[in-house]
Amino acid sequence: MARTILTVLLVVGMVLGCLGATYGQANDSLKPGDTAKTTANVNLRTTASMQGKVLMVAAKGTKVVIEGKVNNWYKVNLADGKAGYMYGQYLAKVEGAATPTAAVKQPAQASNPVKSQELSKVESTMILATTTSTQDTGLLDVLVPAFDKKYGVKTKVIAVGTGEAIEMGKQGNADVILVHARKSEDEFVASGYGINRKDVMYNYFFIVGPKNDPAGIADSKDAETAMKKIFDTNSKFVSRGDQSGTHKKELTIWDKYKLKPQGSKWYMESGQGMGDTLMMASEMGAYTLVDSGTWYAFADKVDLKIVLQGDSILFNPYGVIAVNPEKYSNIHKNAAAAFIDFITSEEGQKIIKDYKKNGQQLFVPDAKK
Structure with missing residues (x-):
């Protein structure tokens, strides 16, 4: 019972x-x-x-x-x-305990080699490369217009997987990126392609699947065990398969047990954004990994349920990074700096905090000053 x-x-x-x-x-x-x-x-x-x-x-x-x-x-x-x-x-x-530690240990901020640019010289256009979850949830439909209005900028948003957004930055095809794969973000900065990385917000990943939970993962103690059950039972799973932040997290979880599902008949790669992948999983009666923001935005459109959440490995932080103008002369560095200032400001953080779908807050503001 x-x-x-x-x-x-x-x-x-x-x-x-x-x-x-x-x-x-x-x-x-x-x-x-x-x-x-x-x-x-x-x-x-x-x-x-x-x-x-x-x-x-x-x-x-x-x-x-x-x-x-x-x-x-x-x-x-x-x-x-x-x-x-x-x-x-x-x-x-805890007997004889000292002051408690933080609930979730946040990764250290990447070093910031430059200060904010002179905002009075903000360029009139900017390219933002970002993960699909910020687009699919509708957050950018509120956040970007507020930024554009305040600074007189016309922002072009290109929503792709995190891996592709970072690659756009490396090629100088974006002025600023908003992504969610901390290891890749740190590598982007360390290799000289990015500057002024800031924490912006976070949410969590969920494992969702058919309501009858054919792999029986709802009783699993952690995400790795749940994914191993999916693997062992050959239950259908739809992966982003696109080197996005969600895909990178999925691969990390499989790797716990050195599992390689790629090529199996039950394992499908959508190559699509989070919203489309979630819809595909619903149509196929399959499991998938989804960020909580996209889930709450799409929950009333799919025939799936949350089968596992709460594991610390499913923590999902987002960071914003300016593309290094020393790499590419075409980078609109002042607009990028202004966007970082805005999204981490009290005004930008409030927009993130207040943004909801179906009564649920999709992202938790997490900027640190």
Whole structure:
């Protein structure tokens, strides 16, 4: 019965903090002021109930400070300033603990060899190469016009996979890129092609699939185990197959067990954007990996459900990077600098925070000053 209840909760988006655990009683030993740690990946919610909005997923081992208790829930504070409610079953007291660490460790910022350009000399046009998820969700339809109006710029948006967007930057065919593959971003900067990288926002990846979950992955403890079940059962899977940020993440997960699904009859590569790939998976009754923003924008258009979420490996940060004008003389460096300033400013971050589809916030602003 507990498994049935959990599956229903997953379908309607009310996912337990830990997918593989039994929904039991809270830990009654915690008192205000105690330091505790999460014993699994746990949802931080706005209220002390399963109906509370999920603010974030705290990775297993995250330390929190107990502020109070409401029934089986604890109000907690995290080291990064976030506060909310966690179900007590997934908290364990830490004896003699120091100040808790942050829930999600953010990667260090790439060095910034130049300061913002003189914004009074912003060029009248700019090319933004970006991942398809920012386009498919509709975020750019709100964000880019606000930037263009403020700075008098006409921005051309080219939405492709992250790998292709980075390649456009390397070839000098874009002024600025907005992508989500941190390792590739750092390599882009380290090789001299990009400058002034900034964190912008984040969301999470979900593994979604048919509502009957033929591979039985809803009970998996992590994404790697879930993908191995898909592999072992030869269940249909649609991959982006385009070196996008989503595709790179997928390959990382397969690699945990040294799995090579390419070439298998059940494994299909769409070569398309995230929205089209999600629609294809729905039509074929297949699993796929999707960012949460695109999922919430398309959830009412597909016959799929979330079968796994909450694993820390599914964290999905986005970064913005200016193409190095020292590489290419045609780069509109001032417009690129202005866009980075705007998207990481209080105004730009608020646009990201306020943007919703089907009542869901698609991206969490994450710029650091």
